[in-house]
Amino acid sequence: DTGVSQDPRHKITKRGQNVTFRCDPISEHNRLYWYRQTLGQGPEFLTYFQNEAQLEKSRLLSDRFSAERPKGSFSTLEIQRTEQGDSAMYLCASSYRDRGTEAFFGQGTRLTVV
Amino acid sequence: AQKVTQAQTEISVVEKEDVTLDCVYETRDTTYYLFWYKQPPSGELVFLIRRNSFDEQNEISGRYSWNFQKSTSSFNFTITASQVVDSAVYFCALSEAAMGRQLTFGSGTQLTVLP
Numbered sequence: 001d002t003g004v005s006q007d008p009r010h011k012i013t014k015r016g017q018n019v020t021f022r023c024d025p026i027s028e029h030n031r032l033y034w035y036r037q038t039l040g041q042g043p044e045f046l047t048y049f050q051n052e053a054q055l056e057k058s059r060l061l062s063d064r065f066s067a068e069r070p071k072g073s074f075s076t077l078e079i080q081r082t083e084q085g086d087s088a089m090y091l092c093a094s095s096y097r098d099r100g101t102e103a104f105f106g107q108g109t110r111l112t113v114v
Numbered sequence: 115a116q117k118v119t120q121a122q123t124e125i126s127v128v129e130k131e132d133v134t135l136d137c138v139y140e141t142r143d144t145t146y147y148l149f150w151y152k153q154p155p156s157g158e159l160v161f162l163i164r165r166n167s168f169d170e171q172n173e174i175s176g177r178y179s180w181n182f183q184k185s186t187s188s189f190n191f192t193i194t195a196s197q198v199v200d201s202a203v204y205f206c207a208l209s210e211a212a213m214g215r216q217l218t219f220g221s222g223t224q225l226t227v228l229p
């Protein structure tokens with residue numbers, strides 16, 4: 001068990017560019033979550049998957065954001081036409097549905113839009 | 115709607131002092147879960163504890179203890195004999211049973227333990 005892995009750890013992009021982040025959850029976990037954390041704030045829920053199905057999306061997830069989890073394993077979060085307001089830490093977490101509700105988090109991807 | 119309030123933005127203590135981090139929550143559900151996470155400078159959120167709404171027993175784990183009181187909607191966290199390595203941001207979080215188990219976080223408390 002290597003924990004939740006996120007790639008890249010840091011991303012700097014120009015406004016208007018598209019970016020994609022990857023999350024590899026703990027292998028036996030069937031739930032995967034994406035959160036966004038801005039400086040000085042707690043993480044805010046974006047979306048979650050149970051296996052390959054995306055079951056819930058937050059109002060924070062605008063049309064420029066899309067997430068996938070093909071085959072119920074790793075997940076990707078894509079942001080199209082990035083804006084400066086998208087600068088944040090993007091955190092991925094995973095949990096096992098039937099064994100309690102604690103989620104284990106990755107180290108996050110810090111996005112800076114310039 | 116659910117909400118978690120951590121009124122203490124920053125706390126500084128000297129090593130070996132005890133410190134309590136406050137957490138107040140709001141929810142309409144009768145079944146819910148409360149959590150504490152630690153976020154060191156490296157950025158990874160580290161799970162510390164989970165409590166469900168039906169279990170009001172206080173819990174102690176080493177230097178950490180938690181006090182859950184439904185009457186005041188509070189779930190406070192105490193570190194006894196603090197150490198420099200305890201310096202981090204601590205988040206309290208709530209998960210409602212009907213919400214797919216995603217977490218609603220408070221804004222966090224930055225704890226600095228001075229040597």
